[in-house]
Amino acid sequence: MRTALTDLVGVRHPLVQTGMGWVAGPRLVTATAEAGALGILGSATMTPPQLRAAIREVKSRTDRPFGVNLRADAGDAAERVGIMAEEGVRVASFALAPSRELITRLKDAGVVVIPSVGARRHAEKVAAWGADAVIVQGAEGGGHTGRVATSVLLPQVVDAAGIPVVAAGGFHDGRGLVAALAYGAAGVAMGTRFLLTSDSTVPAAVKAAYLAASVQDVTVTDRVDGLPHRMLRTPFVTGLEGAGRAGTLVRAVRHAASFRKLSGLSWPHLVRDGLAMRHGKDLTWGQVLLAANTPMLLKAAMVDGRTDAGVMAAGQVAGVIEDLPSCAELVGRVMAEAQETLRGLSAHQWNA
Template structure:
């Protein structure tokens, strides 16, 4: 399926696997790329050396294009951009709008820049700064999210910018892909759907929790880091919401110490990163620390399998997913469903 987005990044199918922390590693990314979609490495949970090694591992597994997801507000964002450039990565995506300078540096090196946005004004801003495409995530999406549904936000952004728009939030099958194309998107991006594949390294017991979830088991909370975060409702999430400020601060300090050890960040650097994530919000000190070490809460579940000590970011779509295909099975199925949907629409028109 040929769209402006597939032509831009050089892939066969207009599907993106998003850069999920602790989930989107070399195995998942390379499997996605081999399936003809765009796999995106999650770099925020990697040290600089780990990022370089991960990029090289993906390249050893596939010749297909892939991307790296970067945190624009990280203190070492510039270093990560340079690794992306030096290693010849095709695409750089951003969880938050990057600066005009970062966009220019990447574009000068021939890297395709694709920020993720949750509002029309953000899409307009990055488009004016030279972004090549945008991923638009509606409120149905997992992780940090907004309040506007994809069906409302997507057409707003499509009408506002003249660059390819990729739709995220609520997509999992071929019908959704066709719907996104009908709205004017050039592709779809999926996180939870790729997390729930056999190529994902998430522990089987954790995947089982996702598969057992209904739509009502997916919630939005600000208890993790003060910002709206969509995830599975668990006893641990309930405990975070009920914790007093003193207890929450103690928990945050303990987890921050663990993340500092893994990431190599200093305490001042962690606090700076946490403050950078406030985005004008009135966060407590415990939330500032949690904002800096939220990756540890994700790691507990996504790597260690400790759903009692961690959080499971999730789109609402988890409530309608019930299997674990390989990436190539998933992408082939989506494209087959999309073709069948398009044919059924053609029959409707022919019957008039």
């Protein structure tokens, strides 16, 4: 299926595996790329040397295009961009809108720039700065998310952006791909669906928790870092929502200390990153620290398997996913469903 996305990045199928921290490592990205979709490394939880090693590992396993997701507000974003340019990465995606300077530097190095956006005005801004395409995530998407449903947000961005648009939030099958194409998108991006594959390195107990979840078990809370965050409801989330400011601060300091030890970051660096993630919000110091060490809360679940003590970012589609196919099986299934859906539509006789 050829679209503006497949032409832009050189993949066979208009499907994107999003750059999830602690989840989108070399194994998942390689499997996605080999299946003909665009895999994106989640680099926010990697140090620069780890990022370079991960890029080289993927390149040693496949010669197909893949991308790297960056935090645009990270203090070392320029260094990471340099690594991507040096290693010949095909695509750069961003969880937040990158600066005009970062976009220019990447494009000068031949890297395709695809920021993620949650509003029409953001898409218009990065398009004016030279972005090649955008991923637009509706409220159904996992992790940090907005309040506007994909079915309302997507056509707005398609009409305004003037560049290829990839739809995210609520997609898991071929019917969704056809719906996104009908809205004018050039493809779909999926996080939770790729997390729940046999190629994902997420612990079995965590995958089981996702598969057991209903749509009602996926909630949105701002108690993790002060911003709306869609995730599975876990004992940790329930406790955080019930804690006062003092309890939140105690939890934040404990988790921040663990993340500081793991990442090698200083306390000033952690606080600076937390403040950068505030986006003008009136956050408590506990929330600032939690914002800085959210990666540690994700690691507790996604790496350590602590379903009782971590954050499990999840799109609403977690409530309708019931199996763990390989990436190859998933991509093949989605594309077959899309073709079947298109054939079904063309078979209808429309009466004026």
